[in-house]
Amino acid sequence: MNILWDTDPDALEKYRYALGTDTQALESAAMVARVLHDNVGVQQVVIGPDVALDPACELAEAARLDRPELGVILLRHRVDVTTLSQALRSGMREVVTAEDTTALADALRRSRDLTSRLLGHAAGGSGGPEGHIVTVFSAKGGVGKTTLSTNVATYLASVGHKTLLLDLDLSFGDVAISLQLIPTKSVFDAVAMSGHLDDQGLRSLVTTHEASGLDVMCAPNDPGDADRIPVNVVTEILKVARQHYEYVIVDTPPSFTEHVLAACDISSALVLIATLDIPAVKNLRVALDTLDMLGSPKDARIIVLNRADTKVGLRPDDVVTAIKTPIAVNIPNSMTVPASVNRGVPIVADDPKGPVSAAIRELTDIHIRQRFGETLNGAETTGRKSLFRGRR
Numbered sequence: 001m002n003i004l005w006d007t008d009p010d011a012l013e014k015y016r017y018a019l020g021t022d023t024q025a026l027e028s029a030a031m032v033a034r035v036l037h038d039n040v041g042v043q044q045v046v047i048g049p050d051v052a053l054d055p056a057c058e059l060a061e062a063a064r065l066d067r068p069e070l071g072v073i074l075l076r077h078r079v080d081v082t083t084l085s086q087a088l089r090s091g092m093r094e095v096v097t098a099e100d101t102t103a104l105a106d107a108l109r110r111s112r113d114l115t116s117r118l119l120g121h122a123a124g125g126s127g128g129p130e131g132h133i134v135t136v137f138s139a140k141g142g143v144g145k146t147t148l149s150t151n152v153a154t155y156l157a158s159v160g161h162k163t164l165l166l167d168l169d170l171s172f173g174d175v176a177i178s179l180q181l182i183p184t185k186s187v188f189d190a191v192a193m194s195g196h197l198d199d200q201g202l203r204s205l206v207t208t209h210e211a212s213g214l215d216v217m218c219a220p221n222d223p224g225d226a227d228r229i230p231v232n233v234v235t236e237i238l239k240v241a242r243q244h245y246e247y248v249i250v251d252t253p254p255s256f257t258e259h260v261l262a263a264c265d266i267s268s269a270l271v272l273i274a275t276l277d278i279p280a281v282k283n284l285r286v287a288l289d290t291l292d293m294l295g296s297p298k299d300a301r302i303i304v305l306n307r308a309d310t311k312v313g314l315r316p317d318d319v320v321t322a323i324k325t326p327i328a329v330n331i332p333n334s335m336t337v338p339a340s341v342n343r344g345v346p347i348v349a350d351d352p353k354g355p356v357s358a359a360i361r362e363l364t365d366i367h368i369r370q371r372f373g374e375t376l377n378g379a380e381t382t383g384r385k386s387l388f389r390g391r392r
């Protein structure tokens with residue numbers, strides 16, 4: 001959980017993309033101190049540009065002694081040398097220009113990594129907890145798999161989670177183009193490492209999306225290479241990836257290929273997408289039946305209705321009746337989605353205040369992050385004392 005200490009009541013919206021939804025906005029030093037005291041789940045405090053430097057530094061100094069794992073990041077309208085040196089002397093981790101939300105997202109990610117290491121549970125493959133694999137699937141093409149997987153993954157990365165997006169649409173993958181990446185390696189290059197893929201090997205195959213920090217393993221450039229990727233390579237990639245990433249999001253082609261089945265099998269959650277048209281609903285029904293047949297647990301499924309407000313004679317209730325499963329999240333139809341794809345910027349970054357981004361954050365925060373025990377309201381307990389409550 002993050003705290004945003006800012007005197008501007010609109011500040012939370014302004015920095016939403018970088019901060020994510022598990023952020024509490026507070027206006028005074030006293031309120032910040034109280035929440036830090038009561039809440040051991042707070043890991044980062046971002047201090048707004050209009051908060052005076054002295055009380056901001058006092059907070060950082062107190063945190064350095066009482067709660068060294070707490071990251072304090074200062075926003076200023078203009079960063080000068082005097083401010084920078086006073087801030088860093090007080091123990092703040094970074095000073096960022098207030099208008100630069102990408103720099104803030106980067107700073108938060110670095111700070112969160114450091115907090116994680118200080119708390120001794122960094123996802124580094126060194127015996128720490130395994131990451132969560134989430135496969136995004138629909139048996140029908142064009143319903144929004146790539147839109148959702150790229151946006152969920154960039155959003156997770158932008159709020160500080162070490163995240164890998166794997167493009168399993170091996171013949172026609174378009175994750176790279178959606179994020180404007182120019183990969184030099186792809187899933188196909190993992191074939192040569194089969195049987196001895198490790199963290200280093202995995203890292204050599206990913207392309208980083210600089211704006212969010214997301215790592216992406218792209219589909220091969222040559223559609224013909226898909227047939228030359230054995231299914232066990234995909235399983236190996238996912239097993240190694242979950243040792244080193246907190247979240248692994250898998251984009252898929254519109255059919256149950258053997259690679260998709262392997263990914264579903266190893267996933268801890270499946271995002272299944274429908275739209276308001278009969279073939280999409282029928283295909284979702286068939287996909288659910290197939291998953292039942294394969295023994296895939298029902299409670300791992302998250303049903304998303306994309307373009308849920310399209311007026312086409314079929315209503316969300318009709319979908320629920322047809323698939324006999326509740327819809328977790330409705331994502332509205334919006335021209336901002338193709339526009340953002342054409343710009344190569346995920347919608348969660350391109351239009352963070354829009355209803356599509358809000359729905360994607362709801363999907364990620366409530367149905368993915370909370371599912372895996374992240375406590376977004378900050379009630380997380382580590383059995384440790386918090387700032388201003390005394391030392392551990």
Ligand SMILES: Nc1ncnc2c1ncn2[C@@H]1O[C@H](COP(=O)(O)OP(=O)(O)OP(=O)(O)O)[C@@H](O)[C@H]1O
Binds near residue numbers: 140144146333356
């Ligand atoms: N909520 C939405 N509102 C408007 N357009 C959308 C929405 N979601 C997705 N789209 C658009 O629908 C098209 C298909 O989306 P996307 O590529 O994500 O589907 P897909 O399921 O990955 O397709 P494929 O099966 O071909 O891989 C894209 O042009 C995308 O911009």
Ligand SMILES: [Mg+2]
Binds near residue numbers: 145
């Ligand atoms: Mg796709």
